[in-house]
Amino acid sequence: MVRTIDGDARRKLLADTVWGLLRKGGLEAASVRAVAKEAQLSAGSVRHFFSTQDELHVFAMDELMQRTADRVEEAMREAGTAYSTSQPAERNLNQVRAGLHQLLPIDDESTANFQTHLQFVVKAVIHQPLQATARDSYLRLQKFYEDCIDRLVHSGAAAEDLDPHKAAQQLAVVIDGLLLRRLTAPELVSTDDVIAGLDEHLSNLHPEASP
């Protein structure tokens, strides 16, 4: 090895650059040249790390999904320690809530992230190279939702006669709906509405819920 720049760091920097351009102008704005310019590199340099534009885009999408997953995991761990002295039921509920909050646009940073996310997944519907990543992402998410429901049921925060599969689906629908609406109709749905929407849904799972 000679003259070894940290390739992984470079790749991640470029992924980050793609996110910014994508959020502001769609995937088409994240051209090789535009990314290079934004990252203060030459086009040749970018293409040294990603020999193809699709490769760059796929990597950027993968990376974004991974980051989100990491954030969820960390938020749950944090909530775990924060409520380490609480009852398991309360701890579980708060962990789930903390994890799910990471999947919603609730502040400027997460809104920016999910704007990028949305552009990616919607593009993936019609752009083949992105489909595998999109598929991985939603399969993983589905598992996560099922895990959340599991935790809620086992800790008494959700009725035991719940159909876990159905409940996970509904949870996914609510989260995706809140996401899409917050991003496309921001005048009608505030970040507070988003949080309230999720919390409402969760509290309706409580066995003693519903008047």
Added chain:
Amino acid sequence: MVRTIDGDARRKLLADTVWGLLRKGGLEAASVRAVAKEAQLSAGSVRHFFSTQDELHVFAMDELMQRTADRVEEAMREAGTAYSTSQPAERNLNQVRAGLHQLLPIDDESTANFQTHLQFVVKAVIHQPLQATARDSYLRLQKFYEDCIDRLVHSGAAAEDLDPHKAAQQLAVVIDGLLLRRLTAPELVSTDDVIAGLDEHLSNLHPEASP
């Protein structure tokens, strides 16, 4: 007037062409030349009716939204006559259900429509010229949802102590969520799931609902 081709028909034909290209390749695939070719016209001809690309795209989006609104209205009218001999409560419920079904991808045709729809609204998030249309569309939809809740409450299909605004929001979230999930994760959400998801939500509004 001389040599007057039906301009409105031409415009609608071109809008239709845009939908097809958009659904398959995103807004960027609906270039002036591509649209012209697909519609078997020359580029100059297209630009005679739309002097700018944005104008064409905006018109196409407007038209799509209008068509959807028309379908909703007609479905409700149909349901009204179909249940004209029923109790008002039952008629109202079925009208609402029929209208809302028009806002979901439940068969090949509606799936295609909403693929186009989704591409439009997500592009509108970052593409200024489309924003006014998107805004009109979601404001109109919001009113429609509130109207639906109203009907349900007044006909006893929904609890009277419901917060109408909140209920309309939740309805919107469920519908948008089902839409996004069906289109981005078709393996996880079938068209039947979509219908079931909506019906479940509606039946949970019933005053005597919840065990």
Added chain:
DNA sequence: CTCAGACTAACACACCTGTGTTAGTCTGAT
């Protein structure tokens, strides 16, 4: 000190884009 090879920069190619311009063709009211 050397030099393989990781990295960068620059150019070329073929193609597509929106838009402006300009000349032509056809039609229906006069």
Added chain:
DNA sequence: ATCAGACTAACACAGGTGTGTTAGTCTGAG
């Protein structure tokens, strides 16, 4: 029959795109 003007077609311009190629620069192991 004429002719204004709605419509069409074709070209040009300036710029952007992905990608291939090729020559150069820098560095750390030997």
